[in-house]
Amino acid sequence: MVLAQLGGSISRALQQMSNATVIDEKVLNECLNEITRALLQSDVQFKLVRDMQTNIKKIKGKTSVVMFVGLQGSGKTTTCTKYAYYHQKKGWKPALVCADTFRAGAFDQLKQNATKAKIPFYGSYMESDPVKIAVEGVETFKKENCDLIIVDTSGRHKQEAALFEEMRQVSEATKPDLVIFVMDSSIGQAAFDQAQAFKQSVSVGAVIVTKMDGHAKGGGALSAVAATKSPVIFIGTGEHMDEFEVFDVKPFVSRLLGMGDWSGFMDKIHEVVPMDQQPELLQKLSEGNFTLRIMYEQFQNILKMGPISQVFSMLPGFSAELMPKGREKESQAKIKRYMTMMDSMTNEGNSNPKLMNESRMMRIAIGSGRHIREVMEMLEEYKRLAKIWSKMKGLKIPKKGEMSALSRNMNAQHMSKVLPPQMLKQIGGMGGLQSLMKQMGSMGSAKDMMGMFGGGGE
Numbered sequence: 001m002v003l004a005q006l007g008g009s010i011s012r013a014l015q016q017m018s019n020a021t022v023i024d025e026k027v028l029n030e031c032l033n034e035i036t037r038a039l040l041q042s043d044v045q046f047k048l049v050r051d052m053q054t055n056i057k058k059i060k061g062k063t064s065v066v067m068f069v070g071l072q073g074s075g076k077t078t079t080c081t082k083y084a085y086y087h088q089k090k091g092w093k094p095a096l097v098c099a100d101t102f103r104a105g106a107f108d109q110l111k112q113n114a115t116k117a118k119i120p121f122y123g124s125y126m127e128s129d130p131v132k133i134a135v136e137g138v139e140t141f142k143k144e145n146c147d148l149i150i151v152d153t154s155g156r157h158k159q160e161a162a163l164f165e166e167m168r169q170v171s172e173a174t175k176p177d178l179v180i181f182v183m184d185s186s187i188g189q190a191a192f193d194q195a196q197a198f199k200q201s202v203s204v205g206a207v208i209v210t211k212m213d214g215h216a217k218g219g220g221a222l223s224a225v226a227a228t229k230s231p232v233i234f235i236g237t238g239e240h241m242d243e244f245e246v247f248d249v250k251p252f253v254s255r256l257l258g259m260g261d262w263s264g265f266m267d268k269i270h271e272v273v274p275m276d277q278q279p280e281l282l283q284k285l286s287e288g289n290f291t292l293r294i295m296y297e298q299f300q301n302i303l304k305m306g307p308i309s310q311v312f313s314m315l316p317g318f319s320a321e322l323m324p325k326g327r328e329k330e331s332q333a334k335i336k337r338y339m340t341m342m343d344s345m346t347n348e349g350n351s352n353p354k355l356m357n358e359s360r361m362m363r364i365a366i367g368s369g370r371h372i373r374e375v376m377e378m379l380e381e382y383k384r385l386a387k388i389w390s391k392m393k394g395l396k397i398p399k400k401g402e403m404s405a406l407s408r409n410m411n412a413q414h415m416s417k418v419l420p421p422q423m424l425k426q427i428g429g430m431g432g433l434q435s436l437m438k439q440m441g442s443m444g445s446a447k448d449m450m451g452m453f454g455g456g457g458e
């Protein structure tokens, strides 16, 4: 098995496991068996593989201590609860410790969040020593057999010596398996220095970017990743407990580039559109040409492929608005109706929507036996889709099999143009950016393993 295949098999096995709602013995065994098979096929020594299996199983029963660090207001406390809640849903037994004695109200906030999520918490109104609270909290929850103990630490408005000293002491006393640096997506270029300062005090092993629901694109995350040499594992997308997503590099990069999820789009084209139609479709899209004909053909593909609900969501724009969930039948009928009107449009001799006027619309309506209102609705739908698909203009058409590498390279190239030069320099120029994105891309499936296997530190 070549290295790329081995990597693929392992990623798939990990991804399957991270998709599971509860990671129990069975899910873990399936994942390990899958990895074992791939390693053996790659001629890795049997003894090595067996030892790996045993070691991973041993670590699984161990309690993980995860310490959160970040500046005040970065969203640390909120993120601690989100992280705990996320893992609770996956079958973990998390607990929260509030070692933030600096901000009045921090304990109340954590207590309130934890109570809402039914997660045990520990803190004190009287004790002013964060190290003492952290140690007591971790010990208490270890005794209670919690397997994920999350320690929230103090923040400050800016990086200052007292904060870092406190963090260092808490870390030394609690010996976390993973330290997570929480950063606000809007900090921009300050991210590098900030993340580096934290990394110099404690061994940051992962980054979480908060407030991605706002206007900020989160470009600073790249600097934080470069400074801490650690992956982004989650993003915060709102104030609520479940507004928390596993980090996915493609939409993140697309957002940075302001292009929508077009690299995912390329993969989707390959899934949905028949092979022989792909080059022509991509060619037309790269010319910025989303015609009614293309819309018609994609409708045909969708209707042919069924079950419609699964296929639909694969093409950009064709999902939420055109076909709300649970109303597949209605949507299918709507598509057929649109197609009849489009047929009548072509029969009428001119299918250019730009040349549409009321009398033409009326003729199309009569020709297809529909109401003029429906013709207008269909044209509106066309405009909406054309707008989404017009983003594909200028797209380079990859050869078969080059998809991932190409989208990665293009992303890096595009990104090097939109990133502030100073940030690009910090990251290590174009070469640094490319390897950073590769690193980010390969993190996908490893992220859930981090807490689990106690990794993440240096």
Ligand SMILES: Nc1nc2c(ncn2[C@@H]2O[C@H](COP(=O)(O)OP(=O)(O)OP(=O)(O)O)[C@@H](O)[C@H]2O)c(=O)[nH]1
Pocket: 070, 071, 072, 073, 074, 075, 076, 077, 078, 079, 100, 103, 106, 109, 153, 154, 155, 156, 210, 211, 212, 213, 214, 235, 236, 237, 238, 239
């Ligand atoms: N919109 C949005 N708001 C968020 C997100 N994460 C946190 N917040 C909000 O950001 C504000 C600050 O969050 P906290 O969790 O209190 O910040 P903190 O970093 O713990 O602050 P200190 O405890 O003082 O260090 C709160 O109003 C949160 O509700 C997010 O992903 N999106």
